[in-house]
């Protein structure tokens with residue numbers, strides 16, 4: 001028998017939830033509940049420039065309004081810096097961390113636009129600084145901190161997207177684990193938290209598919225277990241962009257003016273292939289209808 005499923009919601013409280021967030025929250029919840037599993041909630045409020053406490057309570061009200069529940073107390077990343085510091089220290093002990101003094105402009109110049117998602121690959125120039133150069137730069141500015149990756153292929157079998165892999169050195173480059181203002185980066189926090197919270201199943205949008213190899217690799221370096229991953233197709237607007245917070249019409253506050261929760265859930269469930277017509281239905285009623293085989297793999301336009 002496999003281990004008991006423990007899924008998670010991991011919203012960023014940087015605004016009101018929109019259709020795209022509802023889509024991933026509903027399916028993450030259904031994946032866990034249909035396996036008889038638990039669901040935990042983590043508010044990813046690490047970035048003080050983008051996140052607001054009032055959005056945290058709003059997200060919880062919105063999840064409840066939709067009929068999605070979670071087990072135990074919600075966890076706030078802003079209160080867990082000790083856990084991230086400890087993970088960072090472990091990587092430091094292995095000699096994997098180095099300071100990067102590149103400014104934003106230098107970073108862009110030091111990077112090749114490599115990936116299809118437009119992300120760049122850092123060329124590792126700060127890892128080659130001499131001790132003397134480093135010292136001089138330390139006096140000028142506070143560095144960000146990068147982890148040194150190796151030219152190895154990290155691949156895994158996604159529950160929805162099949163096999164996906166990256167050669168971290170070629171496709172990603174040394175990546176930032178701590179910003180120059182001291183804020184721990186998403187990649188580190190998510191890995192430390194998923195392990196600390198006992199998460200065994202990560203279901204989220206496929207905009208994060210290319211983060212998975214970095215996370216698997218970090219888990220490896222930290223001796224942490226690997227959760228299974230399912231990356232959902234994205235909801236696109238008519239012009240082919242992925243739905244985002246700026247699509248105000250699809251923000252939950254606006255949607256609630258015209259729809260009941262079961263109506264919205266029904267539309268999402270129909271798009272997910274779980275029901276034939278977009279009829280009103282509750283998440284609980286969908287549990288027995290969920291299966292990974294029914295879900296679409298490709299991004300689609302949300303009408």
Ligand code: GLU
Nearest residue numbers: 010011012044190204208
């Ligand atoms: N907080 C991220 C977001 O809202 C999700 C991170 C994750 O699921 O790993 O996009």
